[in-house]
Amino acid sequence: MERRSTGVFACLMFLFMVLVLRVFVLSRSAYYAAAAGSQSSYLLEVDRSRGMIYDCNMKPMVATETRYKAAVAPSAQAAGALYYALEEGQKEYATRCLAAQRPFVIEVEQPQIFAKGVDVFPVQVRAGAEQLAVHLVGYLDAEGNGVAGIELACNDYLKRCGGSLSVRYVTDTLGQALDTAAPEKVSDHYGEKGGVVTTIDSDIQRIAEQAAARYFERGAVVVLDVHTGEIRAMASLPTYDPGKVADYLEDESSPMINRALWPYSVGSTFKVLVAATAIEQGYISHTNDCPGYVQVGDTIFRCHNLAGHGLVNMTQALEKSCNPYFVSLIMKTGGESVAYKASVIGFGSPLELADGIVASAGRLPTYEELAIPGQTANFGFGQGYLTATPLQVAQLMATIANDGAAVTPKLIAGYTQDGVNISEYTPTYAPKQVVSQYAALQVQRMMVSVVEQGSGQKAKPETLGAGGKTASAQTGTYDAEGKEIVHAWFGGFYPADDPQYAIVVLAEGMESGGDYAAPVFKEICDGIAAQGKVG
Numbered sequence: 001m002e003r004r005s006t007g008v009f010a011c012l013m014f015l016f017m018v019l020v021l022r023v024f025v026l027s028r029s030a031y032y033a034a035a036a037g038s039q040s041s042y043l044l045e046v047d048r049s050r051g052m053i054y055d056c057n058m059k060p061m062v063a064t065e066t067r068y069k070a071a072v073a074p075s076a077q078a079a080g081a082l083y084y085a086l087e088e089g090q091k092e093y094a095t096r097c098l099a100a101q102r103p104f105v106i107e108v109e110q111p112q113i114f115a116k117g118v119d120v121f122p123v124q125v126r127a128g129a130e131q132l133a134v135h136l137v138g139y140l141d142a143e144g145n146g147v148a149g150i151e152l153a154c155n156d157y158l159k160r161c162g163g164s165l166s167v168r169y170v171t172d173t174l175g176q177a178l179d180t181a182a183p184e185k186v187s188d189h190y191g192e193k194g195g196v197v198t199t200i201d202s203d204i205q206r207i208a209e210q211a212a213a214r215y216f217e218r219g220a221v222v223v224l225d226v227h228t229g230e231i232r233a234m235a236s237l238p239t240y241d242p243g244k245v246a247d248y249l250e251d252e253s254s255p256m257i258n259r260a261l262w263p264y265s266v267g268s269t270f271k272v273l274v275a276a277t278a279i280e281q282g283y284i285s286h287t288n289d290c291p292g293y294v295q296v297g298d299t300i301f302r303c304h305n306l307a308g309h310g311l312v313n314m315t316q317a318l319e320k321s322c323n324p325y326f327v328s329l330i331m332k333t334g335g336e337s338v339a340y341k342a343s344v345i346g347f348g349s350p351l352e353l354a355d356g357i358v359a360s361a362g363r364l365p366t367y368e369e370l371a372i373p374g375q376t377a378n379f380g381f382g383q384g385y386l387t388a389t390p391l392q393v394a395q396l397m398a399t400i401a402n403d404g405a406a407v408t409p410k411l412i413a414g415y416t417q418d419g420v421n422i423s424e425y426t427p428t429y430a431p432k433q434v435v436s437q438y439a440a441l442q443v444q445r446m447m448v449s450v451v452e453q454g455s456g457q458k459a460k461p462e463t464l465g466a467g468g469k470t471a472s473a474q475t476g477t478y479d480a481e482g483k484e485i486v487h488a489w490f491g492g493f494y495p496a497d498d499p500q501y502a503i504v505v506l507a508e509g510m511e512s513g514g515d516y517a518a519p520v521f522k523e524i525c526d527g528i529a530a531q532g533k534v535g
Contacts, residue, residue: 214523
């Protein structure tokens with residue numbers, strides 16, 4: 001096929017040059033002179049732009065790459081130059097366009113094409129192969145309309161901020177470009193800077209994506225500002241190329257799902273809320289002897305340490321992630337009080353981050369379900385009916401880190417007309433005090449101990465310390481070999497003193513939060529510090 005295209009192109013180029021020569025001869029005749037005397041113009045669109053999507057520092061998150069398009073007015077010189085500049089697969093198309101004797105646009109690999117009738121322009125690549133936050137940004141259809149993510153949520157505004165790049169040719173009565181006048185470049189708001197400003201920090205987003213990809217193939221990362229709820233990073237694995245969406249529709253790994261907004265069993269990350277509730281009710285000194293299991297009614301709940309932890313207090317139980325301790329604790333507090341706090345934080349409710357970008361509600365046990373002792377016991381260590389998204393777990397971690405005040409996650413900061421200043425801000429909701437400051441500070445101290453000497457030691461950053469909680473969440477589903485699928489979690493805050501970021505890592509099917517999620521947390525913290533983003 002390639003040899004045939006090359007041959008066809010060469011033959012037509014020869015015929016085209018003969019045609020050009022004939023036109024040159026005819027131009028000497030009075031008839032052609034009269035025809036050429038009646039002139040008009042032809043506007044050839046080269047490219048269209050769209051409003052920008054920026055991170056919180058006004059760094060572009062789209063249109064960061066450039067490609068080249070050539071506007072071609074057919075001529076012998078243009079035909080010769082294109083013959084050597086085009087890829088084999090493009091030559092047949094170029095041949096047809098040259099033969100039609102009308103100006104046309106074709107993508108080229110390089111800008112250095114020097115020939116009469118060929119003008120090369122740099123144009124924007126909306127989403128390149130290295131697109132950051134692809135699940136949040138989304139993608140476009142063939143007509144340039146948003147289909148998913150922010151591209152869809154803000155489609156109308158982004159279209160209004162767009163423009164076009166065209167070339168105007170002087171043509172004769174036959175519609176053929178005349179070489180007596182140079183083509184005119186026409187830019188109608190092309191590449192202007194208006195657009196949408198997100199809360200994402202591109203540097204932190206890149207750190208999160210790269211760290212996650214080193215440790216697991218499926219999962220998610222969320223980074224929140226603990227004081228404002230602004231989402232600084234949201235990564236989901238596996239990812240996809242927004243320019244080749246059709247290739248992923250039947251992929252069994254479901255790369256187009258944003259796992260950060262998808263519900264999962266959360267396991268022991270939930271213990272921090274049980275601990276905070278218990279402290280408020282006066283149980284900070286509660287101890288429990290763990291023989292490796294605890295029986296509630298007719299049901300036995302086992303500890304991950306089958307030999308047991310012995311007598312442990314609340315700090316030790318959180319460090320060791322002792323299930324029997326937290327079963328005994330929630331039996332004192334009651335499941336309803338914990339569930340109420342979880343609901344105020346955001347568990348059990350969907351959250352719309354932008355039009356069409358909605359985080360799942362997950363599943364919060366009802367009060368009727370928690371009236372069953374076995375269900376309350378499960379709830380005490382984050383199992384049973386409870387499911388939540390990584391974003392909701394990040395909300396929980398932010399609540400503890402923000403001295404008990406829950407924040408509402410925010411993705412869209414506002415809108416800009418010049419790419420420098422935000423001209424219209426979206427609202428930020430005031431934090432809600434869910435846990436007392438005293439209880440939150442006590443749990444912060446315990447979570448720091450988890451990182452310093454407990455199950456989360458692989459999450460310890462190089463500087464400034466951190467607090468967190470590991471989890472290995474059972475799912476009740478099994479793989480083809482009959483082994484239960486267990487998700488690895490690590491959720492926490494950074495730095496240890498005066499926390500600024502809540503960071504949650506989910507690694508699907510990786511079993512150990514301490515081994516697979518905690519190291520990702522550490523890398524993100526270290527990356528944030530290296531970028532100088534700790535105030």
